[in-house]
Amino acid sequence: MARIQTIKRETASADVNATLDTVKAKLGKVPNLIATFAQAPAALHAYLGLSEAVTKGRLTAKQRESLALAIGQANSCQYCLSAHSLIARGAGLNTEAIQAARHAESGDALTEALLKLAVKIVQQRGVLSDQDFMEAQLAGVDDGLILEVIANVSLNTLTNYTNHIAQTEIDFPVVEV
Incomplete structure (x- = not known):
């Protein structure tokens, strides 16, 4: 059992839910890791921002x-x-x-x-x-x-x-x- 639970959509803020909807649209689901990060919106946005940024580099x-x-x-x-x-x-x-x-x-x-x-x-x-x-x-x-x-x-x-x-x-x- 997880020590830090995934966020419950019904208790998440509108901003977090909108972000999770974007993730779901892109990936087809919201992976548990991302739903865990959503417990701390700063961590969620830091992860998503860095994840997106590294795709813009020279590495394939x-x-x-x-x-x-x-x-x-x-x-x-x-x-x-x-x-x-x-x-x-x-x-x-x-x-x-x-x-x-x-x-x-x-x-x-x-x-x-x-x-x-x-x-x-x-x-x-x-x-x-x-x-x-x-x-x-x-x-x-x-x-x-x-x-x-x-x-x-x-x-x-x-x-x-x-x-x-x-x-x-x-x-x-x-x-x-």
């Missing part, structure tokens, strides 16, 4: 989903691994690519460099050595992409930690950590 949908999988695995977030395993299929990743991404691997060298960088950021709490930084750059990850990876780590860490603390009920096909 496949790369962003691969990052979400690698970060979710690094943070042991079953909810996010379950959600992003499904979403990744819609972005064009097959079963093998999804499994590879969870282990910071990819058939594409740049994507693999992005994944390895993201996992280092998570595991090292944002502290990269000069060697880590240079390895990423030598693999083709320029300053702009490094910052986009940081934004994606921030977004996914927000959801990973929220799910850990809230114990969000998984409403996607369940994937084991």
Whole structure:
């Protein structure tokens, strides 16, 4: 059972309900994570704003989903691994690519460099050595992409930690950590 419950639509503010209606129109449902964020409108809008903002960068949908999988695995977030395993299929990743991404691997060298960088950021709490930084750059990850990876780590860490603390009920096909 969740520690932090999803918001009840009948008690939510008009603004929150309008936001949740927009999410439902876009996704076909309101995932439990988003309904949990709705308990704090500031958290809900922060999540949705950052989530939308990262789509406007240079990273492709496949790369962003691969990052979400690698970060979710690094943070042991079953909810996010379950959600992003499904979403990744819609972005064009097959079963093998999804499994590879969870282990910071990819058939594409740049994507693999992005994944390895993201996992280092998570595991090292944002502290990269000069060697880590240079390895990423030598693999083709320029300053702009490094910052986009940081934004994606921030977004996914927000959801990973929220799910850990809230114990969000998984409403996607369940994937084991």
